Amino acid sequence: MSRIGKKPISVPAGVTASVEGQTVKAKGPKGELSYVVNDEVLVKMEEDAVVVTPADQSQDARSKWGMSRTNIENIILGVTNGFERRLEINGVGYRASMQGKNLQLALGFSHDVVFEAPDGITLACPKPTEIVITGIDKQQVGQVAAKIREFRPPEPYKGKGVKYAEERIVRKEGKKK
Incomplete structure (x- = not known):
């Protein structure tokens, strides 16, 4: 199990994040970025956090789980601080x-x-x-x-x-x- 993937990604104040299908968009003071998540990973918004989960328990889906979460966190950090x-x-x-x-x-x-x-x-x-x-x-x-x-x-x-x-x-x- 991915230890990184389990953590929800909190969206800080001043940043708006949205999930549309497999695309995650973040807009903040520095600009706007988007990331398209692999089909083997599910993404959803819960309150003011983005939650990433694997679509199934296959090795391939679990290996892309943590990486997808890290990439989403990087776009949120990028539009916040750069x-x-x-x-x-x-x-x-x-x-x-x-x-x-x-x-x-x-x-x-x-x-x-x-x-x-x-x-x-x-x-x-x-x-x-x-x-x-x-x-x-x-x-x-x-x-x-x-x-x-x-x-x-x-x-x-x-x-x-x-x-x-x-x-x-x-x-x-x-x-x-």
Whole structure:
């Protein structure tokens, strides 16, 4: 049994959530999001909470139960507070700057990398070695952070590259004589 799926998702004040068939919609101060739940999971509103239950006791339905509840909770948290992901840049001469709405990265290539932010995502550079990605969709924020990190992932010898702020790079020892 899913321990996560059993908990009802409370809808905070200032957020309106509605269930129409298999679609859950949430509207709050930050914006509006919707999520289509798999057919093997049932969703209903009870007072000011969303309750998720499996359609039957099959392994497939129970495995999608907890994930569906977490995704619904993420859209409610997204329209309430939003999500943020921080990236750090390490390396001599590596830096980031904003060029209008686009992110310009100097990562040791012969050219600067220009990254265009998709709709719903806000990029910021409080320092030349720090990038802050914010948005209401948790999946999209994480995907944008992964794409930016992909330009120059951290290498294990000197730790140079773009890394998540909370990421710890396992360092390797270099060659010895």
